[in-house]
Amino acid sequence: xxxxxxxxxxxxxxxxxxxxxxxxxxAGVHALAQQDGTLGNLRNRATGLVTISTLIAxxxxxxxxxxxxNPLPWPLAIGLIAFVLLVVGCSVYVLRPVKEWLYGPDVEDxxxxxxxxxxxLLWSQALGMKKAILENEGTLQxxxxxxxxGVSLLGLEAMYAVAVALVSx
Numbered sequence: 089x090x091x092x093x094x095x096x097x098x099x100x101x102x103x104x105x106x107x108x109x110x111x112x113x114x115a116g117v118h119a120l121a122q123q124d125g126t127l128g129n130l131r132n133r134a135t136g137l138v139t140i141s142t143l144i145a146x147x148x149x150x151x152x153x154x155x156x157x158n159p160l161p162w163p164l165a166i167g168l169i170a171f172v173l174l175v176v177g178c179s180v181y182v183l184r185p186v187k188e189w190l191y192g193p194d195v196e197d198x199x200x201x202x203x204x205x206x207x208x209l210l211w212s213q214a215l216g217m218k219k220a221i222l223e224n225e226g227t228l229q230x231x232x233x234x235x236x237x238g239v240s241l242l243g244l245e246a247m248y249a250v251a252v253a254l255v256s257x
Contacts, residue, residue: 138179160256
């Protein structure tokens with residue numbers, strides 16, 4: 089009888105630990121999925137930068153900045169090309185493949201885990217995902233900075249295109 093009472097007293101503690109580890113595991117999976125979505129959104133916006141940058145440069149030429157009779161001075165043309173190349177460079181950095189990126193728990197790692205219990209397996213996987221979340225965050229931070237630089241360059245390119253249009257008239 090005494091052993092039965094002790095076993096029942098331990099089960100809720102075990103269940104609470106499992107619930108906590110399950111919660112941490114699920115939170116880790118959710119956070120990794122959110123990071124993947126953030127990276128995808130950042131990449132979509134980066135392709136928009138390239139499109140807008142090339143449109144600015146194209147429209148600058150289309151609206152008569154540099155005609156056959158009055159060509160655009162080459163330093164101004166090089167400036168427009170340089171802005172396009174810089175914006176494209178920032179976008180390519182954001183778009184390039186990620187070498188070290190964890191999207192979720194590794195199925196093979198789970199199946200071949202030496203952990204003796206599901207509770208310890210959940211705990212170890214949650215800790216692994218915590219590390220992956222921090223690593224992914226570093227990658228996202230770098231790419232976000234490059235995207236921000238690209239946006240700033242795009243604004244400068246637009247102002248430069250207006251200035252070129254005014255100077256060439």
